Amino acid sequence: MALRDRLRRVLQRPGSVDLAPYEAVVAAAGEREPRVRELPDAELAGAARAAAGDLAGLCAVGREAARRALGERPYDVQLLGTLALLSGHIAEMATGEGKTLAGALAAAGYAVRGERVHVLSVNDYLARRDAEWMGPFYALMGVTAGWVGQRSAPAERRAAYAADITYASVSEAGFDLLRDRLATDPAALLLPEPGVVLIDEADSVLVDEAMVPLVLAGETEAGPATAAGPGTGARGYAELVRRLRPGVHYTTDDEARNVQLTPAGAREVERSLGGVDLYAPAHLDTLTAVNVALHAEALLHRDVDYIVRDGAVRLVSASRGRVALLQRWPDGLQAAVEAKEELESSPSGEILDSITVQELVGRYPVRCGMTGTALGVAGQLREFHGLEIAVVPPHRPRVRVDEPDRLYATAVDKEVAILEEVAAAHAAGRPVLIGTLDVAASERLSRRLDRAGLDHVVLNAKNDAEEAAIIARAGERGAVTVSTQMAGRGTDIRLGAGVTEGLLVIGTARHHSGRLDDQLRGRAGRQGDPGGSVFFTSLEDDLVTRYAPEERSTAPADERGRVGSKGAHWIVGHAQRVAEGVDLEIHRNTWRYHQLIGLQRGEFLDERDRVLRGDRADRLMAGRHPSHHAALVGAAGAEAVAEAARQVLLLHMDRCWADHLGFLADLREGIHLRSLGRGLDPLTEFHREAVPAGKRLLDRSRDRAAEAFAALTATEEGVDLAALEAKRPSSTWTYVVHDNPFGSLDERAFRGLVRLVWGRR
Template structure:
């Protein structure tokens, strides 16, 4: 076994981090427990503070046996006294995995939140400032307040940041040893800091340690999602007339939709109909490019984006739904043209758009931190991406109690209709026995359709999806009760903890644990039964859903139903077909048929990885260019770089201004002018790059060229000119400065910044940007070629 482990580590396979040194430290901590338990509260806090002098680690940053064991013993006792929870050995093992800079994989119900808090305290006692990144405001506040007493006993300060936090509240929170915050809020604070014109306005300190909850979701699913800071600008909303125009077009006649590539385009007849409706124009003439773009965007919004699948309408606004979480994606929106088109489609008031002043992807944001670690229940499936993009390894932590969940093989059906009948029959059988059932659906529309079908069959159920997310805690608290049927989207697939017999986990104010009789009854029936109504595009989402059952050694079961008509197969394996035997109830048992579904999921994961890799290549170049601008900006903001630069570029004007207004006012004016033009040129450069990236493919693919090479061919020279252009503009503005009443007239220098700014997340284009669609098209072409050569 030891030789096998060494070979696995040599090959760097997922989950091959050697846990033996960590286990030795945990064992030593256990031996010290009686000694530490005898300490008073004051003495325990003093012992923790004493650790901060040397740190709970050895000098090389790896766990050192003596100091680390003492830290673990002190931290375990502090948790027992303040939270009423004595961390298991496996939780301490997870803590050490985090302190070693790994992503730790811990199963559902194994106590990741407490393990993460102990690791954050460990880093803080080393003198590191820790940002615990969560996925939303609720979790940031909940975990900070829940773990607050633990931090206090360890002599560590902790705070949290939410969407409604004021700048002063944010500064105080980030000044704490441990700050909990949604990853998006940290990114937005960074973007706002990059437009600060006074060092006193800065909010974020220098990055140190990022500890990421739900690490696979943040680091992979959201890695390429841009966080955006926008400013007020004169931008036109989508014309509602285009939405009405495309609504009258007929599929097949006026447009064709490519379901595989998620694209839609006008036919010749459709183009003629649109041209006639727009007054007989030539839609493809250069002067009508804006009209062509508006029609295409409206057509995409009408045909390819589905209400209650891709988005919901709530409180008079379009709310996007996260595909990986099934929740409303707070603050997210599509790129402005598409967002406005969907709002026009739904006859809603257009939301503000504006000019993008700066943006950063989650991957870039996390990459700023010298130390990165995280925790999740499903990391091994994305081990290659974590290693490639973040240089992170995975430490797989064994469960405190062995998992006894029974995971049945998939049940495959020839048609979607046969599959739905089988799902209802399975739910009915479990309900009749009194066994609780959690049904995981792929989207909101499916959850509501299944609920109606269950209601007609006399099977009462509760639906949990993005439309009623406010009721999530109450619904989950009852999901493990005898006979309960809960139909949910992916909301219940991540971050929820369902207790057998009913009752919610002890995370703050929650219902009392279920009566022991109910728990025993459900356990005797086999525990919670999880039913998946189809395979997700990512196997991690399947595993997250499956993990709702079998927590901490509880009995449980899971089974996934699939059909050869599922969207996954239609999109990612359209060339595959099955013509073998089918049972009377529509069930298909042939291995070849099951292979088709598995193949489709592998292709989906491969496409996603390649899109992630391709997106990173673009953003990497943009990041390098941003770094050069930021270095100049920091030198201007925190020093006299602008004053010296403009004195060199315009020596006579500089000398005159110093004589008339004094050196301090001249230096202050130079700083504001230089900051303004650096920010202005960067915003213009971002707009240029966005247009370039979308348009480059039309030229490069037509000539058989590499889009990335063509992008770089224009983007690199443009980036090299950027700093010089900003300096030249600043010098011209400096030349034009006027002195009035002994002072410099800055308002007259036209340094007008946006009257308002706001932040949001640009959701991935649901059809993919042109490069993504092109990639999927190439994959489809390869499949067709391979099929014809068989």
């Protein structure tokens, strides 16, 4: 059976989960609906529990509870989505088809079976909105629900996690897990044992952000990291590289993902630093600091990769075009960008623990989710998460008209054509949503629209707090909305009065992923509404110049600069396929590194949990230092000594783990030097050193703890743990690491190889 299952997974087409069994269940639920409608409110919860093992009965009760509590009777297709989720699949449901309600029905279904459910969303706003919106429905179903947000106090978090169903953003659930991993008292733990996770916008969470590390950092006795250098810091290096000239002192690669000093640049830097030998072993830290500052200056761009808001650098999510709350680059790069913008440095400190989104989701025995665009990443959902896709048909047929791309020879020709298209639609009273790739592009287009006298609103990372209000008006007659990435994902654009042709979506360039294109298109034509979409592209777009620079088109353009050649159109599609292939291979390669770290973390945490909850620490110390242990017991009592032993061992386990993470980060970044120089596989070389280091980890922590325990003193008042407490972090904070946007050096080499391979396909 196991072999047959594996063969089925290999041969199965993406999105081919058979809906026929679900359709039969939905039909049976419809037959039971009249009887369920006769039940009083007080009996619905009992009926739901009684139907826990009966899907048709559960759907019938859930439908009636939703009708009474929310005034919405779920469509048959919403029940199909619910059943797909209850089967542990990803439900692909188009925009406006009611994913939130389908997810709530599934969450309630799991809960009445006795499962604890976490519904993870992409931000705090959606977590709170959906929890409060669905609250009356859950009450009728006899299950409890809560939500966790960034500002939730510990008591509020504990209450929310004690509920049957907990709504939270992915990052907040991850941060709470990291805090639990530093707990020194079982009573302080927040998260229960993982059960079911239901993921909203599953493609974004499980693919786009799968390898994003969530980080817990803190001030420790080691102190925060500082940039090395001869009498200078991040601000000094920023001023130094700002004086360097591109093409003379440094060069960038074709993808603008790497930058390096030229010989002339190295000489200029050495002169500016007082004549040091930049490449001497003694000045390796200086060379690193210069390179980090140069990357910040040349490769990270304001209003593209980040914005400056309220005196701080705010990263922009590459997949959503919105400010990525709590997100930062690794400390050296973050400090370099802040110095570049002449801002105060934000706290850095030491990383105490981290976990990737993929590892976080992988903790749950049961995983499911919903999104409007899953098929484009079906292979990754299957490979990395073991998830299949159930494609749920829309309630009403889609009538949106998706036009073929309009391709232009130059970016200028394309921009002129976009303005003409917007002007024509606006004059006809048709609402227009224009999707751009970044903040800078949205503001550049906004200025052109102003010059053309076209009233419009702009939605980007600078005003994303106004997103819901802007999107609410985007479907009104004659409205023109310029937005980065997926405008209002999670919010429907409703058509205003007199809008007969529907919303027109205009893409100003193809994204690096066709799935993001589909998400933009999906803003129009919701629930059978009329609508249309068209993408304007050019042979000068970043996608083409970065991922298909070797491809050249000789096709002629007409008097407006438009190119009709199939070969020229192929180049754009080819560049997008290469970009998608590169991202997939980078994801796969990064996952291989994190897989080993995850295995080591799992073994380490199992032992830490046994120490936290049991007497392992006390027995260890009694065995290592029997006389001293007995003396402490005689002075302070067995219970106080057992607790002291636990605190000592937990402290040194946590310190050793933080040191190990730092070692692995340095190892991964530096392993390329040996692997590339000797023609070796970087991953193999990483394992060669990381595996033995991991095996020594627990023994090292026990040795250090035993040494510290031997120095403890005690009186009748208890064991003196003052020195121990001083070594614990004085403060902690959480953030999301935007993994080095250029990748580690071995990844950059790997990226070039992958680009070459995919470019030949």
